[in-house]
Amino acid sequence: MMQTSIRLFTIALILATGLLFVPASEAEELSRAAMLSASCEGCHGTYGRSPGVIPPIAGKSADYLRETLERFRSGDTNSTVMGRHAKGYSEDEIRLIAEYFSKQSEQ
Amino acid sequence: MSRITRRDFVYSVGALGATTSVLGWPALGQAKATGGRVVVIGGGFGGASCARYLRRLSTDIEVTLVERNSTFTTCPFSNAVLGGLYDMDFITHDYKALRDDHGVKVVHDSAVDVDPDARTVHLADGASLEYDRLVVSPGIDIRWRAIEGYDEAASKTMPHAWKAGKQTTILQKQLEAMPDGGVVIIAAPPNPFRCPPGPYERASLIAHYLKHNKPRSKILIFDAKPKFSKQPLFEQGWQALYPGIIEWISEEEGGAIEGVDVNANTIIPTFGERQRGDVVNVIPPQKAGTIAEVAGLTDDNGWCPIDQRTFESRQQKDVHVIGDAAIATPMPKSGFAASSQGKVCATAIVASLSGQDMPEPSLVNTCYSLVGPDYGISVAAVYRLGDDGIVAVEGAGGVSPKEADAGFRVAESRYAVGWYQSITADIWG
Numbered sequence: 001m002m003q004t005s006i007r008l009f010t011i012a013l014i015l016a017t018g019l020l021f022v023p024a025s026e027a028e029e030l031s032r033a034a035m036l037s038a039s040c041e042g043c044h045g046t047y048g049r050s051p052g053v054i055p056p057i058a059g060k061s062a063d064y065l066r067e068t069l070e071r072f073r074s075g076d077t078n079s080t081v082m083g084r085h086a087k088g089y090s091e092d093e094i095r096l097i098a099e100y101f102s103k104q105s106e107q
Numbered sequence: 108m109s110r111i112t113r114r115d116f117v118y119s120v121g122a123l124g125a126t127t128s129v130l131g132w133p134a135l136g137q138a139k140a141t142g143g144r145v146v147v148i149g150g151g152f153g154g155a156s157c158a159r160y161l162r163r164l165s166t167d168i169e170v171t172l173v174e175r176n177s178t179f180t181t182c183p184f185s186n187a188v189l190g191g192l193y194d195m196d197f198i199t200h201d202y203k204a205l206r207d208d209h210g211v212k213v214v215h216d217s218a219v220d221v222d223p224d225a226r227t228v229h230l231a232d233g234a235s236l237e238y239d240r241l242v243v244s245p246g247i248d249i250r251w252r253a254i255e256g257y258d259e260a261a262s263k264t265m266p267h268a269w270k271a272g273k274q275t276t277i278l279q280k281q282l283e284a285m286p287d288g289g290v291v292i293i294a295a296p297p298n299p300f301r302c303p304p305g306p307y308e309r310a311s312l313i314a315h316y317l318k319h320n321k322p323r324s325k326i327l328i329f330d331a332k333p334k335f336s337k338q339p340l341f342e343q344g345w346q347a348l349y350p351g352i353i354e355w356i357s358e359e360e361g362g363a364i365e366g367v368d369v370n371a372n373t374i375i376p377t378f379g380e381r382q383r384g385d386v387v388n389v390i391p392p393q394k395a396g397t398i399a400e401v402a403g404l405t406d407d408n409g410w411c412p413i414d415q416r417t418f419e420s421r422q423q424k425d426v427h428v429i430g431d432a433a434i435a436t437p438m439p440k441s442g443f444a445a446s447s448q449g450k451v452c453a454t455a456i457v458a459s460l461s462g463q464d465m466p467e468p469s470l471v472n473t474c475y476s477l478v479g480p481d482y483g484i485s486v487a488a489v490y491r492l493g494d495d496g497i498v499a500v501e502g503a504g505g506v507s508p509k510e511a512d513a514g515f516r517v518a519e520s521r522y523a524v525g526w527y528q529s530i531t532a533d534i535w536g
Contacts, residue, residue, distance in 0.1 A: 027163070027164055027165050027166045027167075028163055028164055030164060030454060030457060030458055030463050030464075030465070030466055031466060032466045032467060034454075034466070035450075035451070035454060035466040035467070035468065035469050036469045038160070038447070038450040038451075038454075038469075039447060039450075039469055039470065039471035039489075040471075041529075041533050042443055042446055042447065042471065042473065042526075042529065042530050042533060043473055043522075043525070043526050043529050043530070044529060045529045045532060045533060046532065046533045046536070050525065050528075050529050051528050051529060051532045051536070052524060052525035052526075052527075052528030052529055053521050053522065053524065053525035053528075054522060054525035054526065054529055080485070080507070080515060080518050080519050080522060081473065081485050081487050081507075081519075081522070084487045084503060084504050084505055085471070085473075085487055085489060085503065085504075086503075087489075087500070087502050087503035087504075088471075088488075088489025088500040088502075088503030088504065089489065089503075093469075
């Protein structure tokens with residue numbers, strides 16, 4: 001009897017606050033690619049899904065992202081700030097970043 | 108019907124997170140966390156980023172974010188509020204998504220003490236939180252009386268507005284009440300301080316407001332420094348948009364102030380004439396947020412020495428410091444830098460708690476300043492770990508080009524807004 005009332009109390013409390021455990025989603029692995037890409041998300045949005053005028057990069061092809069970053073880095077493509085960023089990464093790092101965002105869904 | 112044990116009950120209550128102290132069993136809410144317990148103090152750019160990334164990198168870690176306010180008002184874009192471009196709602200964010208979508212337990216209370224030996228944080232309401240790792244991200248506090256006569260009471264009359272919120276509104280109302288032809292004084296602090304381009308963006312956007320509403324008015328920047336961030340770009344922008352409105356008085360010209368006369372709305376420079384203003388915005392010298400000092404994390408200068416790879420304090424084990432409070436030079440004390448550090452710190456903590464290798468840190472800073480609504484400038488840098496700590500990658504980063512056309516400035520003003528929307532969604536969205 002006592003146990004039942006505790007349980008009801010607990011359930012009522014959880015329902016009242018609406019604070020159920022968030023279903024465990026797949027945690028992301030620690031990786032060099034994720035570490036490098038975390039920096040990009042500050043401007044291009046979480047997982048590259050930009051909510052504003054900065055171009056989204058989630059789900060673009062890895063080749064497109066890599067080539068675009070390479071052209072920013074070389075100056076072949078004019079940019080406001082991307083040239084200044086792209087020069088901070090090696091060819092290998094640019095490849096990791098491009099692959100990371102290519103694997104993210106657009107939504 | 109299975110029996111519910113007291114242990115199960117505690118576990119269920121644990122799901123309630125912040126409300127456990129209401130039940131009078133303060134520490135019980137933390138009974139189970141297979142991947143460890145992390146407490147984050149401060150829900151700003153650094154702390155909220157770190158909390159969110161900890162959960163993104165490990166759903167087994169219990170993350171409790173302690174933040175005294177129910178909403179967070181960002182310093183970025185607070186100058187745009189002063190300029191009349193946005194309202195306070197635009198720069199105010201809540202913790203609903205962190206709590207409901209990202210599984211962060213959010214406790215709206217003040218952390219008043221840390222016991223590093225017992226690995227416990229004490230809250231103002233009497234409850235305590237145990238941790239395996241603590242992240243301290245308290246931002247800055249003002250050094251009251253570093254400028255003679257400038258204390259907390261004085262800031263009601265001469266707002267600093269260097270923590271956004273009520274202070275921003277005081278300054279905004281003073282600007283609105285000021286007569287046309289009035290003088291606005293901005294006293295800019297010595298290095299290091301939060302947001303190096305901030306005082307100059309503020310002057311720019313106040314000038315925008317005055318130009319359109321009180322065009323005979325002037326802005327005097329009294330500066331404790333001989334030079335400032337993005338200086339050539341700001342001066343070029345002021346010449347283009349606000350000729351004759353903004354005057355910058357450098358340290359050598361008597362720009363450093365040593366006192367204020369609050370009743371006379373007057374600043375007292377270290378040498379030269381006193382200056383009365385119709386609106387006086389004093390941005391005083393700063394230090395790490397008080398809890399950092401209380402927790403024994405600060406050095407003699409009031410900032411927190413850290414291992415620049417993991418952001419772990421050099422003074423307390425298992426305690427990390429990120430954001431404005433940390434000594435992360437050469438990174439500036441900016442919201443973007445704090446967020447970047449929060450992500451690296453989260454990676455370091457997950458690696459440590461789960462026995463994995465930490466990937467090599469990579470950090471970035473990107474700061475836009477609006478000189479006007481259609482005139483943006485930026486500074487960027489990419490950082491990695493060198494032999495002696497964080498270093499900026501040579502050949503990368505830097506400020507917007509001085510020789511750029513109007514289209515470039517317009518583009519950067521639009522990207523400034525996009526930057527704000529992205530980073531705030533990445534943290535609080």
